[in-house]
Amino acid sequence: MDATLDVPVIRVTGLVNRFDGQVVHNGLSFEVRSNEIMGVVGGSGTGKTVLLRTILGLRRPQAGKVELLGHDIEHLSVAERIALSRSYGVAFQSGALISSLTVAQNIQLPLREAYSMSEDALDELVQLNLSLVGLAPDAAEKYPAQLSGGMVKRASIARALSLEPKLLFLDEPTSGLDPISAADFDALLLYLRAELKLTVVMITHDLDSLFRTCNRVSVIVDGCMVTDTLDGILENTHPWIREYFHGARARAAERAAHG
Amino acid sequence: MQALTLNRQGDDWRLELHGDWSLGAMGRIDPELRALSGPLSGTLVCDWSRAEHPGIGPVWSLLARLADIGTPQLALRHEGNPPHIVQLLGKLQGEICTADGKRAVAIPPHEGAIAQLGRWTVLQGTEGRAVLAFFGRIAAVLGQSFTQPRVLRLRSIVRHLHETGVSAIPIVSLIAFLISVVVAYLGAQQLSKFGATIFVVDLVTIAVLRELGVLLTAIIIAGRSGSAFAAEIGVMELNQEIDALRAMGMNPIELLVVPRVVALMIALPCLTVIADAMGLAGGGLLSLVQLHIPAAQFTVRLREALSPTTFWAGLVKAPVFALLIGMVGAYRGMQVRESARELGRLTTMAVVQSIFLVILADAFFAVLFQQIDF
Numbered sequence A: 001m002d003a004t005l006d007v008p009v010i011r012v013t014g015l016v017n018r019f020d021g022q023v024v025h026n027g028l029s030f031e032v033r034s035n036e037i038m039g040v041v042g043g044s045g046t047g048k049t050v051l052l053r054t055i056l057g058l059r060r061p062q063a064g065k066v067e068l069l070g071h072d073i074e075h076l077s078v079a080e081r082i083a084l085s086r087s088y089g090v091a092f093q094s095g096a097l098i099s100s101l102t103v104a105q106n107i108q109l110p111l112r113e114a115y116s117m118s119e120d121a122l123d124e125l126v127q128l129n130l131s132l133v134g135l136a137p138d139a140a141e142k143y144p145a146q147l148s149g150g151m152v153k154r155a156s157i158a159r160a161l162s163l164e165p166k167l168l169f170l171d172e173p174t175s176g177l178d179p180i181s182a183a184d185f186d187a188l189l190l191y192l193r194a195e196l197k198l199t200v201v202m203i204t205h206d207l208d209s210l211f212r213t214c215n216r217v218s219v220i221v222d223g224c225m226v227t228d229t230l231d232g233i234l235e236n237t238h239p240w241i242r243e244y245f246h247g248a249r250a251r252a253a254e255r256a257a258h259g
Numbered sequence B: 001m002q003a004l005t006l007n008r009q010g011d012d013w014r015l016e017l018h019g020d021w022s023l024g025a026m027g028r029i030d031p032e033l034r035a036l037s038g039p040l041s042g043t044l045v046c047d048w049s050r051a052e053h054p055g056i057g058p059v060w061s062l063l064a065r066l067a068d069i070g071t072p073q074l075a076l077r078h079e080g081n082p083p084h085i086v087q088l089l090g091k092l093q094g095e096i097c098t099a100d101g102k103r104a105v106a107i108p109p110h111e112g113a114i115a116q117l118g119r120w121t122v123l124q125g126t127e128g129r130a131v132l133a134f135f136g137r138i139a140a141v142l143g144q145s146f147t148q149p150r151v152l153r154l155r156s157i158v159r160h161l162h163e164t165g166v167s168a169i170p171i172v173s174l175i176a177f178l179i180s181v182v183v184a185y186l187g188a189q190q191l192s193k194f195g196a197t198i199f200v201v202d203l204v205t206i207a208v209l210r211e212l213g214v215l216l217t218a219i220i221i222a223g224r225s226g227s228a229f230a231a232e233i234g235v236m237e238l239n240q241e242i243d244a245l246r247a248m249g250m251n252p253i254e255l256l257v258v259p260r261v262v263a264l265m266i267a268l269p270c271l272t273v274i275a276d277a278m279g280l281a282g283g284g285l286l287s288l289v290q291l292h293i294p295a296a297q298f299t300v301r302l303r304e305a306l307s308p309t310t311f312w313a314g315l316v317k318a319p320v321f322a323l324l325i326g327m328v329g330a331y332r333g334m335q336v337r338e339s340a341r342e343l344g345r346l347t348t349m350a351v352v353q354s355i356f357l358v359i360l361a362d363a364f365f366a367v368l369f370q371q372i373d374f
Helices: A048-055 A078-085 A103-114 A119-132 A149-161 A179-196 A207-213 A230-235 A239-246 A248-257 B023-035 B056-069 B085-095 B113-147 B154-164 B166-194 B197-238 B241-247 B252-291 B295-305 B310-315 B317-335 B340-372
Strands: A010-019 A022-032 A037-042 A063-068 A088-091 A167-171 A199-203 A216-221 A224-229 B004-009 B012-020 B043-052 B075-079
Touching (some): A022 A048, A022 A216, A048 A063, A088 A149, A103 A149, A119 A149, A119 B023, A119 B056, A216 A239, A230 A239, B056 B085, B113 B252, B197 B252, B197 B317, B252 B295, B252 B317, B310 B317, B317 B340
Parallel strands (some): A037 A199, A088 A167, A167 A199
Antiparallel strands (some): B004 B012
16 A cells, blocks of 8 residues: 555644634644544534634644645645645535535536546446435435435535545534434444545544544543543543543443444 | 457456556546447456556446446456455445336436426416515504504614615715716707707706606615615525524514515605705706806706606605515515525515516506696
8 A cells, every 4th residue: 555554644733723812722733543533522612613624724723733644734835735635525514515506516516626527427426426425316416405404414425525535524424413314324434434445534522423433532622632542532531521421421322332 | 548448258258457547537437438338248357457546436437337238147257456345336336226227317307398387377376476475464564553553663663774774875865966967967968959958957857856866766775775685584584583583473574574664665765855855966066067057047947847746756656666675675585495595596586676666666657647647
């Protein structure tokens, strides 16, 4: 395989993000390894989405360094940045499907920008991506407004997968899904990781999802990141982490995941 | 370099894949796949040993094409370090096959002209009824307000009066002023040929008071407030705020629509008076500067040109225009469903339709006033 394997897929060091004097991230550091599912957890307002936006280069941090697939995202030319953005896929919290395009056109959008291929080939790739995320072929001609919440989430992942990325970012993928859809979603994630050798960074509040899918968990507390395996996090003595992972809901989720 | 070669070996087939098979090479691979012809039967061996970086998309396309041209009996075997994804994709292909072995492809239904006409007719019918119902609900609230003045939300009306009326004064004044200058200027050019430049005063007075003042104001307000009504109410609809109001037992027509319509019906006549004044000022200024008609002479001539009804013939139209603009804006806003695209479409529609209705109503008034000699 390639030499980049032992380089972490994402390495964030000393990240500082401030809004009007309010410090969100204060020297936050963490690493994501290849082919793992990393769960990112934190209370409301601890800057999970801000972290995602910073890693994606949508927000410039006040200090710190973000390396994505071995590239420092601060020091990239426009062409390099575009090339890099094609190696990862993002599914935003609300789906962020373009509302004036059908699902098929949404999936084709990045493909058309990146490569030249015939309409038939594009249609075939739409079918591929829809069946990868478990959507029926007839979803292709629908507009985002005609889809249910769960279908929007799947369609946005289908779009994120269309350029065959090695890295996938998910922002609260199971929020607003019923438990059955959420469980299906966990299965989909595990399956994509196994079959497509994906690395996944997932912001989530869904404890079931965390226990079932994540290899490691990162918790944002006090502007810094605590990263450990699930078992390690469960042993952690920080009061917020204890409360989060040992509350009544967490214990129920843990029991469900481990039988 | 070719991406694939298909060779026959007795009853069986051997497909050799060469070179770059990543997603980026799809544009090159796809035509070659489509050039393959069938039907293929027996056993087909795919040799992946010389394919580089096989991507998911091209592998999928290959399998799809083989499924299309192969007979159902075709046995597929992969050799030479095939990509691990092959199995999964083969399984997914199988899942989207229909019972008769063909791949399910979503074809959007095609509608004939008669079906389209029918759909359009039904749509117009239901829309007509909806508009009538909407008007009825506004009228019901207004009727209720005679016995219960509380349903007219005074605070809300005042706020909308400020937004649609007071803050529109500068733009309405400026436009009325400029247009009447243009009218006076053009009139002066023509009338001077007959040595009748003094009649510019008549022209400006009658044109501004009867038509231009109210019509221009209504068009500006349709663009300014009609669109704002549609957008504000539309966003509330998207945000489920209107559902929330209904669920809390409140009437969104009473809370959102009536205050806006009432405020507009007060604001538009006031703005019309201001536009009339500014229009006359513009005409007077041009007469003074360009035609050397002194202000005193202008006012004397103005009084002679005015009939008792000239001013009222313009002003009486203002509340009607306001009602049209306010209702169309609010109605289109309430129609927004589910998507931001709808919001843009319906806001545009609100402006275009309210301007159209204003001009239509103006034409109706012109005929009416002619008939009753107003």
